[in-house]
Amino acid sequence: MFTAETVIFVAVTYVLMIVAFFMSRYRTFHIALMSSLVVVDFLFPIYLYLNKEWWRRLVEQGELLSFMVWMHLLLVITLYVLYVVQISAARGILRDRDGARGEHKTQAKGILIIKGLVLLSGAFLVEPDSSV
Numbered sequence: 001m002f003t004a005e006t007v008i009f010v011a012v013t014y015v016l017m018i019v020a021f022f023m024s025r026y027r028t029f030h031i032a033l034m035s036s037l038v039v040v041d042f043l044f045p046i047y048l049y050l051n052k053e054w055w056r057r058l059v060e061q062g063e064l065l066s067f068m069v070w071m072h073l074l075l076v077i078t079l080y081v082l083y084v085v086q087i088s089a090a091r092g093i094l095r096d097r098d099g100a101r102g103e104h105k106t107q108a109k110g111i112l113i114i115k116g117l118v119l120l121s122g123a124f125l126v127e128p129d130s131s132v
């Protein structure tokens with residue numbers, strides 16, 4: 001279950017996000033790495049769509065009705081919403097808006113939790129005999 005390279009790839013992005021989280025005082029590094037990770041996370045479903053047999057699994061095998069698929073999907077949507085508000089708070093920090101730093105810091109913890117759960121629920125969805 002945990003051997004699929006997609007899971008390993010997402011785990012690497014998670015570790016990189018934790019690194020950027022703890023290195024927020026290096027502003028340029030933090031912004032560059034976080035922005036790249038956010039872009040990668042938004043593009044990743046397109047990769048899955050193009051490379052996975054989603055029609056067979058979701059429609060033919062009926063996994064569309066599975067609890068794990070829906071939980072994973074809702075976590076991904078939550079992560080995207082948090083990314084949008086996090087970028088908005090980041091813009092606030094750069095413009096010296098009151099409270100923006102506190103928002104950014106609080107949301108940061110939520111993002112790490114939700115991204116971890118996205119990774120975990122995604123790992124549970126990997127097909128046991130899948131080599132891709």
Ligand code: HEM
Pocket residue numbers: 017020021024025027030031034035038086087090091093094101104105107108109111112
């Ligand atoms: C495109 C995305 C992001 C941008 C542009 C951005 C930008 C910034 C900026 C400008 C700062 C202030 C740095 C300074 O003190 O000079 C900051 C701080 C910080 N960022 Fe981000 N950030 C982004 C995403 C994230 C994400 C996804 C997380 C967490 C997972 C995060 C966690 C933090 C933390 C913990 C701080 C320190 C807050 C504090 O202690 O005051 N950031 N970020």
